[in-house]
Amino acid sequence: MGYPHPPHAKESVVLSKHFGDAGARTYAGWVERGGYEGLKKALGMTPDALIEEVKASGLRGRGGAGFPTGLKWSFMPKNDGKPHYLCCNADESEPGTFKDREIMRWTPHALIEGCAVACHAIGAETCYIYIRGEFTEPYKIMEAAVADAYKNGAVGANAMGSGKRIDIVLHRGAGAYICGEETALMNSIEGKRGNPRIKPPFPAAAGLFGMPTTINNVETLAAVPHILMRGAAWYKGLCLSNPKSTGTKLWSVCGHVMKPGNFEVTMGFPMKDLIYELAGGMRPGRTLKAVIPGGSSVPLMNREEAESALCDYEGVVEKGSMLGSAGFIVMDDSADIVYEVYRLAKFYAHESCAQCTQCREGTAWTTKILERMLHGQGKPEDLDLLLDLSDNMTGKTICVLSDSCAAPIVSGIKKFRGEFDAYLARAKGPAVAV
Amino acid sequence: MSAAQGAAPTEAPHEPVFAGKPRERLEALFPKYPTKQACLLPALWIVQEERGWISPAAMAEVATVLGLTPAYVRGVVTFYTMYHTHPVGRHFIQVCTTSPCHLCGSDDVVKALLKETGCGELGTTSADGRFTVIEVECLGACGFATPILVDNDFIESVTPERVPGILAGYR
Ligand SMILES: Cc1cc2nc3c(=O)[nH]c(=O)nc-3n(C[C@H](O)[C@H](O)[C@H](O)COP(=O)(O)O)c2cc1C
Ligand code: FES
Numbered sequence: 001m002g003y004p005h006p007p008h009a010k011e012s013v014v015l016s017k018h019f020g021d022a023g024a025r026t027y028a029g030w031v032e033r034g035g036y037e038g039l040k041k042a043l044g045m046t047p048d049a050l051i052e053e054v055k056a057s058g059l060r061g062r063g064g065a066g067f068p069t070g071l072k073w074s075f076m077p078k079n080d081g082k083p084h085y086l087c088c089n090a091d092e093s094e095p096g097t098f099k100d101r102e103i104m105r106w107t108p109h110a111l112i113e114g115c116a117v118a119c120h121a122i123g124a125e126t127c128y129i130y131i132r133g134e135f136t137e138p139y140k141i142m143e144a145a146v147a148d149a150y151k152n153g154a155v156g157a158n159a160m161g162s163g164k165r166i167d168i169v170l171h172r173g174a175g176a177y178i179c180g181e182e183t184a185l186m187n188s189i190e191g192k193r194g195n196p197r198i199k200p201p202f203p204a205a206a207g208l209f210g211m212p213t214t215i216n217n218v219e220t221l222a223a224v225p226h227i228l229m230r231g232a233a234w235y236k237g238l239c240l241s242n243p244k245s246t247g248t249k250l251w252s253v254c255g256h257v258m259k260p261g262n263f264e265v266t267m268g269f270p271m272k273d274l275i276y277e278l279a280g281g282m283r284p285g286r287t288l289k290a291v292i293p294g295g296s297s298v299p300l301m302n303r304e305e306a307e308s309a310l311c312d313y314e315g316v317v318e319k320g321s322m323l324g325s326a327g328f329i330v331m332d333d334s335a336d337i338v339y340e341v342y343r344l345a346k347f348y349a350h351e352s353c354a355q356c357t358q359c360r361e362g363t364a365w366t367t368k369i370l371e372r373m374l375h376g377q378g379k380p381e382d383l384d385l386l387l388d389l390s391d392n393m394t395g396k397t398i399c400v401l402s403d404s405c406a407a408p409i410v411s412g413i414k415k416f417r418g419e420f421d422a423y424l425a426r427a428k429g430p431a432v433a434v
Numbered sequence: 435m436s437a438a439q440g441a442a443p444t445e446a447p448h449e450p451v452f453a454g455k456p457r458e459r460l461e462a463l464f465p466k467y468p469t470k471q472a473c474l475l476p477a478l479w480i481v482q483e484e485r486g487w488i489s490p491a492a493m494a495e496v497a498t499v500l501g502l503t504p505a506y507v508r509g510v511v512t513f514y515t516m517y518h519t520h521p522v523g524r525h526f527i528q529v530c531t532t533s534p535c536h537l538c539g540s541d542d543v544v545k546a547l548l549k550e551t552g553c554g555e556l557g558t559t560s561a562d563g564r565f566t567v568i569e570v571e572c573l574g575a576c577g578f579a580t581p582i583l584v585d586n587d588f589i590e591s592v593t594p595e596r597v598p599g600i601l602a603g604y605r
Contacts, residue, residue, distance in 0.1 A: 011483050092573070095534055095571075096576050097576070098575050133587070134573050135574065167466070172476065174516040175514050175515035175517075176515065190472050191474030191502075192510065193510055194514075252577055254576035255576075260579065296533060329576075333535060339536075340537070343536055344531065379441050
């Protein structure tokens, strides 16, 4: 399989240390590599102390929103007598993002360990790991690892001999990007259509099966055992720029680069180095045109913005976009921005759960308008129409899928207007008389 | 991409899916969830593995087994794109064409797949019933463009040149 590239000298490998090392996939192999020590330590701590440690590390959610993990855990009620649940979000479907897949393929026990630690912190006995249906290979590897962890007593009725019950259940998705949204994911586990729920109530109050629930991304949970073993201060110290962004992070880089792949660097790392050095830079004779840095759901960055940005939550915002899931879609000067924006709009139109009118109609109509522009049938008023639709799609729906569709459209028009205008200038009017 | 078009659903009487082994598999799931309804997605996967697609009669059977209504089950089946509501070819091919893969040439992979399988068009089944090819959204492996799924085999870095060799492995 396509992994690994030997780590680049500028990478800081923590999560990806054992990528490519199939020996790390078994329980025994993981223990040999220092695994399950973090869980052992965690089970000896009180949930409160555990939450404080994660808070102090500065760890923030790696699934898209960057919410502080320790703080999220602290929202779970205490001694309420209800069952609590942990959901692990392994739905990874955001275009440009392919990091959680590698964590599950190479270090499945890192994820199981992280899930077990989080269960202890939030008082949950059951963790559901929701894996997208298309991830057939990661699912098989996780399935074997979970069985191995049960067999060795790391999880189960008496996890690590602590007397605590921690069950890990794998739940397979069936093809729906929207199920990565946290409440849609919960509905999907419950055996429902994956429609996001109106919040409040937030999951910590009423989540999966109506019970207090915490949901975290794969990469977030996999980082937790490292924090426990090496200390919050160590993790917090992994920071090259803004102290609000700490630790290491896996960046998926794809599109027009010579060496696409996952690269783990310390927060605050220069984007320029990530693209030109770690990912091998542009193809011969090509120059960088645009980067969508957060998976596809965030504004496009032009060349100047990308080359001057620092890779952390604040650094990307400063240069006009958002970190999101940290999947870089890199486009060189051969890319047709109008087509790529259209293709993303088509993605969102296909993936809309269709509950909210603004999203159902907005994603469909922006796709159709962009499509007619591409076919030489655009109208002079189309750009204003796209911006108006996008405005109606932003901040007005149950979840942010609709906002995600609007972000590349609005930023594409703003930063690459010339390309849209060129299509309109070439337009020949409708093919059929209307 | 919703389930691909295939031959018209057959009218043969429904042979229950949840007997013997599949039944055991399903019942092993019950203790993992506080409700039976939560076993719906896994139950549908079992049906598809056993029968290749999920017929209206199978939906009704799932409904009975889990204490739901057939209409409810249908509503869930049709929400998720990986469940087939029609029969499909012996080998089901899903190819990613979302932006990152498009940038890396997925259009040419699609063309090669359609030509070599004889499907000719996306969403159709080849005349010999061997292949169905559909276009899907991001498969979460954009750094290994273009990924395809052939049945349960996830194949990375597919190029038009590799297509004939890959297909030869699926009779
Ligand atoms: C449309 C949509 C899709 C999402 N897809 C994913 C996903 O595939 N994986 C993920 O971890 N988070 C995804 N999220 C974010 C989750 O809702 C949630 O914020 C995250 O899983 C929380 O985990 P974290 O705090 O560890 O980041 C998505 C959000 C939206 C609105
Ligand atoms: S866009 Fe093709 S796998 Fe992500």
